[in-house]
Each structure stands twice: as C-alpha cells, then as structure tokens.
Amino acid sequence: MQTLRRPKVRDQAVDQIKQYIVAHNLASGDRLPTETQLAETFGISRLSVREATKSLEFLGIVEAKTGVGLTVGRIDMGRLTEHLGFHAGLLDADPQQLIDSRVILETGVLPCVARRMGADASIEQRLRTLIEQFRSVRDLKSWIVLDIEFHRTLLESSGLKPLVAFGDLLHVFFQRFRESVKKAEWKVGIESHQRIVDCLAAGDVTAATGELRQHIESHKERV
C-alpha cells in the first residue's frame, strides 16, 4: 500500500526558497527577502519559513545575521564533514562502491591533468610542493589533511570544478577509512603520490592511471 502523505509545509518552503535563488540568479552574499516577507509570499507562517531557512543555513545555502537579514551563502565541505563525520556509523554508503567511484573519478581526470601540466608548469609545481610537505608529517591527523589536499589538487588540476565538488563529497564519506590507516602505510602512500606525479610529468598517463588505481584500491584491504 502506498502511504500518501501530505507534503510538509517546511519542505515546500525549502524548495521555494531554493527556487527563488535560482530564479533570481542570486550569488553568494546577495540579499534574500526577510523572513516575514517570505512568509507572506508563500502564504505560510513565519515559523515554517524559519524552519526552512534554518535547515538551509545548516548546509550553508543561506546565512542569517541577527539584525541584518538573510543572504545567500556558500557551501563548504569542511563544515559538512564536521557534522556528518561525528558518527561514522550513520553514513550509508557501500565502501566498495566509494572506492570504485573514486578510482573512476580520479583516474578519469588524469589525461586532462597531463595535458594541462604540459601547458602550465605551476600545476606540477603545486603537486610537488605538496609531496615535499608530506616528508615532514608527524601525526596521522596532518597526514590525512595532506592526503585529502593532494587528491583534491589533482582534481583541481583538471580545471573541472564539478568534479572537484563531487570529489569533496566523496571524501566526506571516505573519512572513516582514513582514520584506520597504519603508520607503515603512510610511506607507501607518499611514494605512490610521488610516482603518480612523475608519470604525469613524463606524459605517461597509462602508468599514472595504474599507479593511482592501485593507490586508491589499497583501501579495500581495510574494509
């Protein structure tokens, strides 16, 4: 039997606010109508509008300042990670699928990265600087930060912003595996990063792809 449920007012409000942002082509920092105005426009109480804006604010889609008003915000994955990662058990994603997705995503951009690397020397420079920083890492926490940074930079080097955004999201769900990385594996990971950049710089995309695949799939052993 299909339980037909009345659509909740607050969810409608969420959709309408999002729709408002899109329709008016608002960017980060732009003003939104006040809560009262939104309530009147949508024909609902201010409280329902509030629940909607508070939800959107939680994700960073809107920002609210006391005495000022609502503005369009900017989603940052750091905050998202913080809220979602507090209890890894709640994340519903198959580890196997996460790994495979990352492999496809990151190996997929390599041809693009190699091409741009040839045209812009600063890209290789940036990656190599990161690898240097790895050598002075002492604790797991900073290793994780650097590892995420490295893979993010790799995606950024492709110049494809949508994939960077998606990569960030994957990392949120990936976090829990990272925490079980053993110290012995750090060194292996660093070497692996090194080889990937070397291959790319040499224009050998195939070798870089194989190396990166193996690097990411090494997480499967910890599942």
Place this chain on the structure above:
Amino acid sequence: MQTLRRPKVRDQAVDQIKQYIVAHNLASGDRLPTETQLAETFGISRLSVREATKSLEFLGIVEAKTGVGLTVGRIDMGRLTEHLGFHAGLLDADPQQLIDSRVILETGVLPCVARRMGADASIEQRLRTLIEQFRSVRDLKSWIVLDIEFHRTLLESSGLKPLVAFGDLLHVFFQRFRESVKKAEWKVGIESHQRIVDCLAAGDVTAATGELRQHIESHKERV
C-alpha cells in the same frame, strides 16, 4: 578585533543532540527522546529543539515521524547531492566543464558496465528496451526524458550509486542545452545510443568509450 557573539541556543541544541547520539552509542533507527523531553533536558524551549532537529533532519542525521517520534537517521549521498546543486563548483561551472565532466563520468563507468553486462543479462535487456522506446518518440520533451533515462540507466548499470547521484546532479545543470536540440539530431542520438550498447554487448569497451565521448561532446557545438 574579535567579535565575540553569544552562542546561539539552537546550535548548542544541535551539538547536544549529536552528543546524545554518541554518548548513548545510538545506531540508525534507534529512538531519540521526544522534542518536549529534549527541551526540558537542555533547559530550552521546544522551538529551539525543533530548529535543531529540523536542521539535523535536513542532513539525514535524524528522522522525525508525525505521531511517532524522533529516530536516528541514515545519511545517504543521494539526499545530499539533491541540495548540493548550490555548491559553488557547480553554479560557477561553464558549459564546457559540464560536458567534460560528463564525458569523464560516463565513459569511466563503461568498463564496469561491460563487466556486469556479461554476468547479468537483464542489464542489456533494460538498455535495449529504452532504445526501442526512442523509436516511437514524437516531440522534443519526451525525447529529452528518454535521453536522460538512458544515460541514467547506463550509470546505474555500473552499480555505483554515488556516481548515479552525481550524474543526476549534472543533468540538472545540463538541462539548458538539451532544449536547443534540433529534430535532425534526435536520430543521430538514437543511433549513437544503439551503437554504444552494441559495442558494450560485444565487449568492445574502447569502441563504446569513443562513441559515448563523441555523443556527449556533440553538445559542444551548441554552446
């Protein structure tokens, strides 16, 4: 100067609820106290508790059912991507990047799809059924619906849910070019779909990849 601001009640509530989940080691589906009880426990009004739970519900950390109560939720990537369209990486992305991202995403899953196709005949069946439906299409609107359905099915065939979610998101931003597709291009697109499935069924991933790349990149002419 450091602007010290009074910590907001609902943010404290959010933290306390998260803390409650961790402290009691609750898993997905477990009951939470009622809103009233939480309000009393935290010494705040029920409204503030509500704003906190609604925010957490938005992310999927908790679930609220009318007449039942609050339970701990399960965070899935699909829900998140649904709201993540506002991420700067996507809003700012130019058409070129969207196309390139799609190429990488969809060609990336092809090896995986071909592999699964060999093991499960229903996958090929599903794709071919869609191609059949294309032949009876009359207007642009239904062609678009079918086209999206085809590419979604392709991604689903890989079994990688995260990529399906991301593909859905990309399609939202892709919508605008689709509407300028000329009728003459329909037929080309349909033939293209046909060849992709044929190549996959024959196990020729390389040919399928080339075909699919060309198929998606044909949108570049309309930018």
Place this chain on the structure above:
DNA sequence: TTCATCTGATTGTCAGATAATCTAGCGGCG
C-alpha cells in the same frame, strides 16, 4: 568633519494552543 547616540529593521527565542498523524490497546464479532 568626526564621533557618539538613537532608531528602525530583522533575526533569535519563548510560551501556548490547535491540527494531523501514528501506535497500541480495547472490545466486538465470526
């Protein structure tokens, strides 16, 4: 001009009330 102050606008929080919805238990009926 420059600075302190005032004022209006806007969000933040609270209290109380009513509607909608679900679960569980009760009782009737075959």
Place this chain on the structure above:
DNA sequence: CGCCGCTAGATTATCTGACAATCAGATGAA
C-alpha cells in the same frame, strides 16, 4: 480463539503573538 475496526494517548506539525538581541544607517552634537 483469532481477526478487524475503533478509540485514546502520544508525538510531531503548524500557527499566533509577543518580546529580546543585534546590527546598519540616520541623526545630531562637538
């Protein structure tokens, strides 16, 4: 005994009205 509908209680969903806290800009004095 077992099944079914129904009621009662619990719980979230929504609304109304009110007041506090905060901030940006206007106002006015030195």
